[in-house]
Amino acid sequence: xxxxxxxxxxxxxxxxxxxxxxxxxxxxxxxxxxxxxxxxxxxxxxxxxxxxxxxxxxxxxxxxxxxxxxxxxxxxxxxxxxxxxxxxxxxxxxxxxxxxxxxxxxxxxxxxxxxxxxxxxxxxxxxxxxxxxxxxxxxxxxxxxxxxxxxxxxxxxxxxxxxxxxxxxxxxxxxxxxxxxxxxxxxxxxxxxxxxxxxxxxxxxxxxxxxxxxxxxxxxxxxxxxxxxxxxxxxxxxxxxxxxxxxxxxxxxxxxxxxxxxxxxxxxxxxxxxxxxxxxxxxxxxxxxxxxxxxxx
Amino acid sequence: xxxxxxxxxxxxxxxxxxxxxxxxxxxxxxxxxxxxxxxxxxxxxxxxxxxxxxxxxxxxxxxxxxxxxxxxxxxxxxxxxxxxxxxxxxxxxxxxxxxxxxxxxxxxxxxxxxxxxxxxxxxxxxxxxxxxxxxxxxxxxxxx
Numbered sequence: 001x002x003x004x005x006x007x008x009x010x011x012x013x014x015x016x017x018x019x020x021x022x023x024x025x026x027x028x029x030x031x032x033x034x035x036x037x038x039x040x041x042x043x044x045x046x047x048x049x050x051x052x053x054x055x056x057x058x059x060x061x062x063x064x065x066x067x068x069x070x071x072x073x074x075x076x077x078x079x080x081x082x083x084x085x086x087x088x089x090x091x092x093x094x095x096x097x098x099x100x101x102x103x104x105x106x107x108x109x110x111x112x113x114x115x116x117x118x119x120x121x122x123x124x125x126x127x128x129x130x131x132x133x134x135x136x137x138x139x140x141x142x143x144x145x146x147x148x149x150x151x152x153x154x155x156x157x158x159x160x161x162x163x164x165x166x167x168x169x170x171x172x173x174x175x176x177x178x179x180x181x182x183x184x185x186x187x188x189x190x191x192x193x194x195x196x197x198x199x200x201x202x203x204x205x206x207x208x209x210x211x212x213x214x215x216x217x218x219x220x221x222x223x224x225x226x227x228x229x230x231x232x233x234x235x236x237x238x239x240x241x242x243x244x245x246x247x248x249x250x251x252x253x254x255x256x257x258x259x260x261x262x263x264x265x266x267x268x269x270x271x272x273x274x275x276x277x278x279x280x281x282x283x284x285x286x287x288x289x290x291x292x293x294x295x296x297x
Numbered sequence: 298x299x300x301x302x303x304x305x306x307x308x309x310x311x312x313x314x315x316x317x318x319x320x321x322x323x324x325x326x327x328x329x330x331x332x333x334x335x336x337x338x339x340x341x342x343x344x345x346x347x348x349x350x351x352x353x354x355x356x357x358x359x360x361x362x363x364x365x366x367x368x369x370x371x372x373x374x375x376x377x378x379x380x381x382x383x384x385x386x387x388x389x390x391x392x393x394x395x396x397x398x399x400x401x402x403x404x405x406x407x408x409x410x411x412x413x414x415x416x417x418x419x420x421x422x423x424x425x426x427x428x429x430x431x432x433x434x435x436x437x438x439x440x441x
Contacts, residue, residue, distance in 0.1 A: 002306050007299045011328060012311035018354040090380040096366045114367070116376045123375035134348050141353045141369045149366035 026148035026175060029096075033067070033155045035292050036176050037211065041185040042199030043192045044164030047216045048185050049078040050259040050268075051252065051281075052161040053106075057267040058285040060104045064156035067099060069146060070110030071172065072163035073139055074122050079110040083265060086115045096151040103267050109150040111142075140171045147175055166199040173208055180292050181209035183249070183284075186240070187217045188232040193240050200244045211291045212249030213241040214284055219253045221276050228253060228276065249287035252280045300337065302330035309337065311356070324407065326356060346404060356407050372404070390419055393428040400432075 010016070030036065039052045049072075056066045070076045079085050082102025090113065091098040099107040111122050124138055152158065160176075162168055172179065182203055186196040196213075203210050215237035219228040231254050241248035252258075255277040258268045272278040300309040309328035324341040353369045365371070371381030392400070403411045418435045419427055 001303065002301055002308075004299060007301065007308040009308075010299050011309055013354070013356050015354050019352075022353060086378070090378060092366055092380060094365075111370075111374075114370060114374060114377055114381060116378055120376040124373050125375055134344075137348065137352060138369070138373060145353065145367045145370050 022144065022148065026144060029148050029150070029152060030158075030176060030178070033152060033158045035156065035180045036158045036160065036178065037180050037183060037288065037292075038071075038160040038162055038169070038172055039183045039185060040162035040166065040169065040199065041164065041192075042166050042195035042197075043186065046185050046187045046192055046196075047252075047259070048164075049081060049161050051185060051214065051216055051284075052159050053078055053081045053267055054258060054269040054281050055285055055288070056106050056157075056159055057104055057269040058281050059157055060106060061270060061273070062285070065105075065154065067107035067109075067152050067155045067158045068102075069150075069158060069160045070108065070112070071143060071146075071160050071168055073111050073142055075163060076110040076112040076122070078161045079108055079112040081259065081261065081267070082106055082108055083261060084108050084110070085112050086118055086120070088113045090114070096149045099150050099152060103261065103265055104270065107152060107155070109146050109152075111146075143168075143171050144175055166202050169199075169203065169206070169208060173206060179208065180295065181211035183211050183214060183288065184246070185214045185216055186237050188215060188230075188235075188237055190233075190235060193235060193237060197240060197244065200240075200246060204244070209295070210246045211288055212247030213237060213244075214249055215251040217254040218251035221253045221255055226276065247287065247291065249291075250280055250284040252284065253277050300328045300339070302333060302335055304335075305330050305332040307332045312336070324356075324404075356410070372408075390416060391426050393426065395429045396427045396432055399429060 039048055039055070041048055052068060056068055059066045068078055068082070070078045072078075079088075079100065079102070082100075084100035084102045088100045097109075099109045100113050102108045115122070124135060160172060162172070169182070184196055184200055184203075186192045200210060200213070217231055218237070220231045221228055237251070238248045253276055255268070255275075257272065258277060260268065264271070269278055269281050273282065301307070302309050307330050309330050312327040312329050323343065324346040326339045326341075327336055328339065329336045367381055371377055374381070400408065400412060400415070415427060415432060415435050418438065419425070419431060422431075424431065
């Protein structure tokens with residue numbers, strides 16, 4: 001009797017070739033993007049999206065073309081920061097879907113753009129009896145589609161705004177093997193560093209390059225006298241980075257303005273480059289660029 | 298997954314007209330031995346059906362439905378914009394609202410094949426209107 005290997009194909013579905021074709025499409029799309037950088041944290045609420053948006057603004061300021069993939073499928077919010085939401089008209093043709101164009105011409109793709117209304121949640125079914133067994137599989141597929149089906153065009157940088165936690169990194173590593181690296185973000189609190197430490201360990205064990213650690217909300221800048229003060233009690237995040245053997249690429253003060261669009265619809269960095277926070281963001285961006293340049297040399 | 302006709306030692310082929318998903322997400326697929334003509338049906342439960350639907354591949358081979366941008370997201374996302382669910386006009390037949398609703402409930406990875414089965418049936422019958430009654434007839438005809 002014939003064995004599995006003796007039978008060519010699978011009787012007509014060609015599942016393997018469909019999967020290969022999906023991969024080829026993804027590779028072709030990503031080949032036009034020079035550097036892919038993921039920004040993540042094991043912990044939620046550390047300011048990943050605000051930092052990502054302002055790093056993008058700083059890169060644009062330096063003359064780079066930038067896109068952002070909102071990989072936080074269930075809590076998409078970076079589009080809101082960049083002025084791109086569900087009101088964005090979708091332009092879809094056979095080749096793909098056009099990304100939204102946010103502040104400073106930053107290209108963005110987010111689940112938020114695909115939903116009917118601003119308060120529509122990301123729900124994969126309305127059927128109360130549907131199973132949740134395969135949600136994770138479906139989210140992996142959704143992430144691949146968002147990456148592969150978006151007409152990113154040629155970009156210098158694609159920033160990936162990750163959801164809280166480190167589980168999505170398994171997908172990203174699989175989908176983007178050429179990932180330049182990961183930027184880990186923590187706040188000074190002991191709790192945040194405890195979780196981020198696990199995330200760093202995981203990335204190290206998976207062989208994901210870590211560009212470095214950002215300490216966000218490291219200090220508080222007084223809006224009146226521009227003096228910095230300590231905001232959280234906790235171990236110095238610089239110590240965590242040295243314990244883990246990764247670069248400490250900077251501390252960014254807590255600044256209430258960083259997550260707001262400016263009056264002109266731009267991003268905080270663009271109009272506050274010379275502020276303490278603006279300079280801290282620029283310093284982080286310099287460290288990211290240096291890491292990537294060193295890696296490619 | 299592959300199916301082998303043991304008496305003929307031949308691989309069985311997926312039958313395009315034998316895929317008939319039902320609204321409760323059970324799936325039926327027919328396979329036929331090209332040598333002796335023997336047919337079998339593979340019946341999947343909701344869990345198995347859902348798994349295939351979520352990896353973005355199509356049973357019976359890739360079609361222009363599955364290769365559309367964001368095909369899985371567009372078909373599975375509960376509150377997705379309508380633009381995501383637009384397909385190419387594949388025929389001039391008129392689908393009643395109820396028939397459209399029913400075909401939309403079919404998982405995307407077999408939707409195109411289910412549509413083809415219905416369209417072929419309608420053309421054979423010489424009707425231009427596809428309604429729920431005709432869909433029931435198709436289901437009865439394919440024996441599922």
